[in-house]
Amino acid sequence: MHAVLHAIVWLCLSGVLLTPVHAAPPAGADPNSELGRWFQSLRNSNGENCCSVADCRRPYAWRQTMSHGYQVQEDEGTPWLDVPSVNILRRQNPYGDAIACIIGGWVRCFVPPSET
Numbered sequence: 262m263h264a265v266l267h268a269i270v271w272l273c274l275s276g277v278l279l280t281p282v283h284a285a286p287p288a289g290a291d292p293n294s295e296l297g298r299w300f301q302s303l304r305n306s307n308g309e310n311c312c313s314v315a316d317c318r319r320p321y322a323w324r325q326t327m328s329h330g331y332q333v334q335e336d337e338g339t340p341w342l343d344v345p346s347v348n349i350l351r352r353q354n355p356y357g358d359a360i361a362c363i364i365g366g367w368v369r370c371f372v373p374p375s376e377t
């Protein structure tokens with residue numbers, strides 16, 4: 262009986278631990294919408310995909326630096342991440358605010374805010 266109970270608990274925990282976790286896309290970024298297609302079109306200067314709508318969002322904070330170009334902070338209290346120059350996209354930004362596509366602590370793409 263103890264072995265059966267142990268197996269049931271193990272199966273339940275593995276199901277929870279193995280369930281994929283997905284980042285939530287920015288509000289209003291339906292992948293089939295015009296904005297969603299814009300997110301999907303993002304490529305760095307090497308032609309590499311920035312990932313998907315779920316990976317790109319407005320960072321908590323961003324700043325321009327003399328030596329690195331830009332840095333972003335994903336959430337309050339998290340370390341500042343350098344944006345590699347190849348990953349700075351200088352293009353039309355229909356979202357308006359700065360957008361950062363961050364995966365595993367690496368800024369895959371950064372779109373500065375629209376200039377007014």
